[in-house]
Amino acid sequence: MKQLYFSFLIFAFAATASAQETDVVNKAPGIHNQAIDPKTIRICVPSRTGIIANPPLWVVNDVLMKWDIVSNYIRPASIESIDVRKDASSIALYGTSGQNGVVIIKLKKDLQLLNLNEMLKNFGISKKNRDLPVFIDKKELVNRDDFFIVKDIVESVKVVTGRNQPSGQNKVIQVALKPL
Template sequence: MKLIPLLFLFFILAGNASAQISDAFNRDLEKNRVIKPEKSIRICGPSRAGIIANSPLYVVNDIEDFNLIGFSAIDPKDIESMNVFKYAEVKDKYGDKAKNGVIAIKLKKNVKLLTLDKLLGKLKKRDRNLPIYINSEKLINRDGIYLSQAKIESVKVAEKSSDKIKEERYINILLKP
């Protein structure tokens, strides 16, 4: 039951629909030729750029500005509840950050979220500023990163480049599938 809102959210974020008039409806059957309509009709859904630029505020366990990378590292089984709020309902609590709505997620009590600083705390100080890759994807913005401790497989400093990562030294965070 908890997966339904997550799937709905996924389809909203990933959806890009478009439709056009087919030639079959604009054909002169007697002369077997296409009739050019006076105006073409094109129906489009919102673009991905518009959805990303106008994304809602994600709040996980009362942590505002939860980064979507950390969000993708949450196991759906760890979600206790998820609520979607319109701006009018939460503008007093979150202000203008919530102008595109709020998706509030409450995790089960046994789920522990680690900040990036806490996660990298065991590394040498000189290594903490290296580029970070999470499952071979470069982390651009370090702000608002929280990862579920149960999903972290390893955190290592890599000393040489790989097939996917061309940097000589970097922090490699692997998450469990």
């Protein structure tokens, strides 16, 4: 019985080490010769539960953001620099919200970071239509307050009318993003 228990422990530790090794070499788990798509942003941490339970603070051009906005609406080609702070300086700059570390991203100088209202205004959407449901590449934008996007990835923004809209409403705002 002791040998069975010991064998199980060895197997568990070996599987964990293997998973960490694949993250370190930036390869997909189980695929040893194929690298991950270089167009995606990939953050590797010692433990996946660690970043979920204690997420870092994301700051893009001095604007606090959530990871899903950073990963979906800021392309790697738009980034000039990334600075990761995990020491007391992160708490000194951002208070207790920076206690799990801060990832500071600076965009290239000619790029503009827009919130939802600025984007709608820049693309000519009238004030009376700005409260309509917003769909970005056919996915509904749920949280309008925390939304930011880099202007260079937006292909078009338009108000679309018709009965067959995804939200069931007569009018929606459709945002099309440029392909990668």
